[in-house]
Amino acid sequence: MDSSKTILDKTFTGYQPEDFVDPKVLYQGKVRDVIDLGSELILSVSDRVSAYDCILGTIPLKGQILNQMALYWFEQTKDILQNHLIESLSPRAVRVKKCEVLPVEIIVRSYLTGSAWRDYTKGKAVSGIKIPEGFKADQKFDKPIITPSTKAEQGFHDEPISREEIISRGLVSESLWQDIEQKALALFQRGTELAAKQGLILVDTKYEMGLYNGELILVDEIHTPDSSRYWFADTYESLFEKGESQRKLDKEYLRKWLADQGFMGDGNPPVIPDDVRLEVTNRYKEAFELLTGKEFYPEQDDIEVELSKIKSYL
Incomplete structure (x- = not known):
């Protein structure tokens, strides 16, 4: 990897309307950043x-790592569910099919942790699912559960929603x-299987x-540290038995x-210091290398070069 100063200099906050x-x-x-081409989109992953x-600031190289x-x-x-990808345009940008995105996020959980654990300790159902009494923090479910949430506008919080509410409100048909x-569940x-081969728990x-065109398709991102929680498998049981926090590979x-x-989430967020930003970069890099089995090499184009590439599609 480059020096800390060089890495910090590679931060990209995203495009601006005046760029177009x-x-x-x-x-x-x-x-x-989503650039609308009409029937297609260009998705550029910023370092925000x-x-x-x-939105709390930027993490150097984050966009490139997440996109890759x-x-x-x-x-x-792609053999389980086709995705929206048409082609890769740059280290951080892809051209994709423009889809009718469904108004709910599908969250799959294998363990009682995070917001699900917080709801459980308050006696609440988790997206309409009643978890049996006696569960401990970070305990594994007998089988994965699906706990959907609404998709909130920027600045607002996503809210849990049950399967029954999704159907009754007509957000998605039952079939x-x-x-x-x-x-x-298949994804x-x-x-889970691929993470396990790398010594990780999804x-x-x-x-x-x-x-x-009427067919279900996968959009956005999948199994990245921004959308997923990973633990290290070799220490799960011992830490769980002690009631201690798990070793994590995500943005926790x-x-x-x-x-x-x-x-x-409430009030004014603190400014993230450079040493914390660099540590988060290192964790994203570690996640990429552990999950893919490949070494990460920064390949970032000059932003002006990348912008000219993207403008060629307009």
């Missing part, structure tokens, strides 16, 4: 980082939801799906740092 003749072609999500549904990891997982799962559940099983993950490090500063 027609500023309406650009939509910025929490992390991704979000937690608790807030998503490409790896799309290849590993389509059955297909979604089947595909989500999760593939992710704890939970988020999928986004859409319709393309940043979440913990934020919580230690007293920030959990």
